[in-house]
Amino acid sequence: MAVDPESFSILQESVARFVRERLLPREREIAALEQPPKDLLDEVRELGLFGLTFPEQYGGLELDPLQEVKVGFELGRASPAMRNFISIHNGVAGQSLNFGGTAAQKAKYMPRLASGELIAAFALTEPDVGSDARSIQTKAEKTPDGWVINGRKRFISNAPFAGLITVLAKTQETDGELSVSAFLVEANTPGMSIARPEHKMGQQGAPICDIVFDDCRLGGEALLGAKTGIGLKAAMAGLDRGRLFIASCCVGLAYRLLEDATDYGLQRVQFGVPIVRHQLIQALLADSLTEAYAAQGMVENAARLASVGRPIGCEASMCKLYATEMVGRVADRAVQIHGGNGYISDYMVEQLYRDVRVLRIYEGTSQIQQTIIAKHLTARRQNGERLG
Numbered sequence: 001m002a003v004d005p006e007s008f009s010i011l012q013e014s015v016a017r018f019v020r021e022r023l024l025p026r027e028r029e030i031a032a033l034e035q036p037p038k039d040l041l042d043e044v045r046e047l048g049l050f051g052l053t054f055p056e057q058y059g060g061l062e063l064d065p066l067q068e069v070k071v072g073f074e075l076g077r078a079s080p081a082m083r084n085f086i087s088i089h090n091g092v093a094g095q096s097l098n099f100g101g102t103a104a105q106k107a108k109y110m111p112r113l114a115s116g117e118l119i120a121a122f123a124l125t126e127p128d129v130g131s132d133a134r135s136i137q138t139k140a141e142k143t144p145d146g147w148v149i150n151g152r153k154r155f156i157s158n159a160p161f162a163g164l165i166t167v168l169a170k171t172q173e174t175d176g177e178l179s180v181s182a183f184l185v186e187a188n189t190p191g192m193s194i195a196r197p198e199h200k201m202g203q204q205g206a207p208i209c210d211i212v213f214d215d216c217r218l219g220g221e222a223l224l225g226a227k228t229g230i231g232l233k234a235a236m237a238g239l240d241r242g243r244l245f246i247a248s249c250c251v252g253l254a255y256r257l258l259e260d261a262t263d264y265g266l267q268r269v270q271f272g273v274p275i276v277r278h279q280l281i282q283a284l285l286a287d288s289l290t291e292a293y294a295a296q297g298m299v300e301n302a303a304r305l306a307s308v309g310r311p312i313g314c315e316a317s318m319c320k321l322y323a324t325e326m327v328g329r330v331a332d333r334a335v336q337i338h339g340g341n342g343y344i345s346d347y348m349v350e351q352l353y354r355d356v357r358v359l360r361i362y363e364g365t366s367q368i369q370q371t372i373i374a375k376h377l378t379a380r381r382q383n384g385e386r387l388g
């Protein structure tokens with residue numbers, strides 16, 4: 001499903017205006033707060049951004065992947081803190097429910113998620129486990145009337161204000177084997193507590209916290225899909241689109257950084273001319289624009305494939321890898337073009353340089369993307385497939 005082209009272009013323009021007129025002027029304020037300001041959250045709700053990917057039948061916009069990345073190109077232009085909670089909500093948290101939830105679970109939560117009444121979080125990472133998701137130690141044990149969860153989750157985005165948290169935990173199968181299952185845990189469930197937000201390098205305003213489960217009791221209906229062992233599969237189903245969305249936001253941010261750096265270079269005069277006239281500065285700008293354009297093409301191409309139902313496991317990883325590394329280089333060059341001013345917090349480029357660093361780490365590090373891409377590549381050659 002997709003929104004019709006006319007309605008979509010109205011949405012795209014509304015998002016661009018929201019970013020330009022509402023988010024950009026308040027980036028400093030957002031970074032100074034522990035969580036996004038309430039009035040901006042209300043505007044995000046009104047724009048429908050909490051329902052970007054949720055099915056229409058539950059009140060979502062159900063954008064197709066190409067439309068979704070076009071929204072990402074716009075949203076990405078603002079500091080990633082505001083974009084972060086929209087992505088987690090629509091991405092891995094919302095999509096794991098969409099792909100893995102029962103009809104009753106979807107009917108219960110999807111309308112409230114799509115409207116933004118409930119904000120979603122997704123809890124996989126633990127103190128001793130990040131990339132190696134199969135090794136999580138949080139346990140869910142069966143009780144006569146449901147489940148009891150014990151364990152600790154780490155770095156969970158949206159934790160302080162999430163109304164619904166998808167929690168991955170180990171469960172025991174009938175043959176004694178342990179598998180990874182997912183549970184839908186509502187905020188304020190007894191036995192669950194949220195620790196203080198971490199002090200981060202960047203993306204202030206997008207809090208991350210530990211969540212502790214201490215004999216947290218859930219009803220039987222909390223098991224995602226009413227089936228054990230499907231937790232990782234449901235999470236992975238949402239990850240591809242989540243990775244593509246992050247990549248699209250990196251493209252938007254790279255263009256914004258380039259606009260800032262070019263504008264600065266046009267007015268900053270050294271050796272009697274604006275610094276954009278120096279060829280070594282031109283090289284920094286040209287490399288950045290070329291790489292942003294390459295990433296945009298990759299993202300649009302992968303989104304087109306996803307829009308016609310093609311699996312994009314490899315493409316989503318390539319886009320995430322390239323676009324997050326690309327925006328890191330673009331931010332670094334933008335600081336360089338600003339000279340000493342780029343190191344001073346009066347200039348937004350200083351904040352954005354810190355903000356982009358984590359994009360290479362969460363939702364699968366660059367190294368994990370490389371292992372996924374290499375796995376796809378070797379499988380294709382083992383099948384005798386022609387590349388390109």
Ligand SMILES: Cc1cc2nc3c(=O)[nH]c(=O)nc-3n(C[C@H](O)[C@H](O)[C@H](O)COP(=O)(O)OP(=O)(O)OC[C@H]3O[C@@H](n4cnc5c(N)ncnc54)[C@H](O)[C@@H]3O)c2cc1C
Pocket residue numbers: 088122123124125128129130131132154155156157158200203208358361362363364365366367368371
């Ligand atoms: C701001 C922020 C928000 C986050 N939000 C969430 C969230 O909402 N929910 C959630 O569950 N988690 C979240 N995370 C956690 C994030 O997803 C993890 O930090 C990330 O997956 C990496 O895991 P790790 O930190 O344990 O690093 P590790 O897995 O310990 O990795 C350490 C290093 O080893 C490398 N490495 C690991 N395995 C391999 C391998 N097989 N081959 C090559 N290199 C390897 C990694 O690439 C990395 O460089 C968030 C983190 C941050 C910083």
